[in-house]
Every structure is written in structure tokens, then in C-alpha cells.
Amino acid sequence: MGSLLPRQFSDRDPAPRPDLLTIANGEPLVWAVPLPTADVESVEVEEGTLSGAERERASAFADPAGRARYVVTRLALRRLLGGLLAIGPARIALGTAPGGKPILLSETERRIEFNYGHTDGLALIAVAEGLPIGIDVERAGRRRGDCKAIATRFFSNEERRFFEQLPDEATFLSLWTRKEAVLKALGTGLAGGLDTFSVVGEGRWLDEVECGGNFYRMRALAAPDGYEAALASRTERRR
Structure with missing residues (x-):
């Protein structure tokens, strides 16, 4: 079985459209998000885009570069989910399941599953409709x-x-x-x-x-x- 090629996504790219989920027909969609390098200490965030819990977690990072990578990943996740669900990124409600898995709390007509992984310089975000998914990098x-x-x-x-x-x-x-x-x-x-x-x-x-x-x-x-x-x-x- 061949390797799946992730789509590229950055803050300069438009968010995906909702019909992409229909085209995917249950198959997972995967995006690659470049993360800040070690010398980046901050990331501009539009007021109100991140939740209070996300801002609190971001402020808890002792390492400024780690904080920047976390913020970029969460902003990309919100933009991707917002585009697919035709919801503003700030209105996406995210939570955590008992086992620690991030989940979508927003009420939608579609059963959306997502997961993400990140490491130095790169985050991968996967979204699917229907069944649970997991991703690691x-x-x-x-x-x-x-x-x-x-x-x-x-x-x-x-x-x-x-x-x-x-x-x-x-x-x-x-x-x-x-x-x-x-x-x-x-x-x-x-x-x-x-x-x-x-x-x-x-x-x-x-x-x-x-x-x-x-x-x-x-x-x-x-x-x-x-x-x-x-x-x-x-x-x-x-x-």
C-alpha cells in the first residue's frame, strides 16, 4: 500500500471548503503544517480565536518556541475544522475525552473525528467523517x-x-x-x-x-x- 501524501497548509492558505468532506467519502484528510523554528518566540493571534483553556495552556509553556508551536498548531486546527464545517475558527468548541484524546464539542450535522501530532518543525492534522482516527509524526x-x-x-x-x-x-x-x-x-x-x-x-x-x-x-x-x-x-x- 502506497504512502498517503498530506496536503500543505499554512496561515497563507485558504481554509478548506465543506464539500471536501463529501468528496473524501469517509477517507481521512491529512494536512502538513510547518511549525516555527527554535528562534521564533511569539505568534500573532487574533483576539478571541483561541479559547481560554488554550490561552492558559500556551502561557504555561516555559519555552517560548514551544509555546509558538502549540499556538500555530491549534490555530491551524481551528481554521481547518472551521472551513470544513463552515464555522468561524473562534466558534469551534474543542474538548478532551477521558483518555486524553482531543475531540470536537461543536454541534454539527456531521460526525467529525480529528487528530493531530507534532514534532520539531512540523505538525500533521487528520480529519475524517465517521470513524475514529489517530496520527503520529x-x-x-x-x-x-x-x-x-x-x-x-x-x-x-x-x-x-x-x-x-x-x-x-x-x-x-x-x-x-x-x-x-x-x-x-x-x-x-x-x-x-x-x-x-x-x-x-x-x-x-x-x-x-x-x-x-x-x-x-x-x-x-x-x-x-x-x-x-x-x-x-x-x-x-x-x-
Whole structure:
């Protein structure tokens, strides 16, 4: 299965139109959002666009660059959801599910699911109509020294054997992003247990995996050079 290519989106791009959801016909839509570099200390925000909770969380960042990346990601998320739902970005109501997954609280005629992930320099935002989704992105070079230790401790037996055949960072990140995307779609995040399922079988990548009583379709994303990313979406099939 080929990699899915995210659409590019920045503050200079127009928000998507609602008919894009109809055209997608249930398939997830994914956008790549460039994030500020380390030397950016602030981001201009139109008054009232972010919620009180978002402003409070942003102010809690000790690192100005981290604060800027958080703000840019949330602004992009609001613009994307607002465009797809024909609602002003400031009117989008966002919340958090018990497991920590961000959710849409705005009352709409469409059942919108979304998820996002971010790392140094890049955020990926996924939106779908109907079934839960999860997305993860990682930047290469951040885990180079502890890939083997993490794989040994947290991966399934099948995944550990797979990693041992090609024990490099690219293999590790491909495994990690698929697993975290599934757990984010499930709604538990890493608390759901990285070793409770396997994204490989018989020495090859799986297209679908069972987790938490549901089945999830997994796809690699065509991320920019230096990044690994994956998307997981729940299917109709149940155990």
C-alpha cells in the first residue's frame, strides 16, 4: 500500500471548503503544517480565536518556541475544522475525552473525528467523517541512542524480531509511529499499551491490526525528509 501524501497548509492558505468532506467519502484528510523554528518566540493571534483553556495552556509553556508551536498548531486546527464545517475558527468548541484524546464539542450535522501530532518543525492534522482516527509524526535523530532499549522494553515479540533484522532508526520510527497512531485512534494514547498488539506479522508490515476490540487500518504518510509519520483509522469490522 502506497504512502498517503498530506496536503500543505499554512496561515497563507485558504481554509478548506465543506464539500471536501463529501468528496473524501469517509477517507481521512491529512494536512502538513510547518511549525516555527527554535528562534521564533511569539505568534500573532487574533483576539478571541483561541479559547481560554488554550490561552492558559500556551502561557504555561516555559519555552517560548514551544509555546509558538502549540499556538500555530491549534490555530491551524481551528481554521481547518472551521472551513470544513463552515464555522468561524473562534466558534469551534474543542474538548478532551477521558483518555486524553482531543475531540470536537461543536454541534454539527456531521460526525467529525480529528487528530493531530507534532514534532520539531512540523505538525500533521487528520480529519475524517465517521470513524475514529489517530496520527503520529516523529523527527529523525531524536531517539537515535535509545531505539534498541525502547524496542526491547515496549514492543511486541514480533516487532522486536522485525527490528533486530534491520536495527536502524528508520525502522524504529516506522514501528513507533504506526503503534502510536493506533493508540491515539483508540483514544488511550500510550497508556493503552504498546506491547498489546503488533503492527508487523510474519516479517512484513500489516495493513490492519486489532486493538481494544476494534480493527484499525494503518498507512504510512509521505512526510518530508527527516520525518516519519503514520495514520490509523478504525474500520467497521469488529472482533
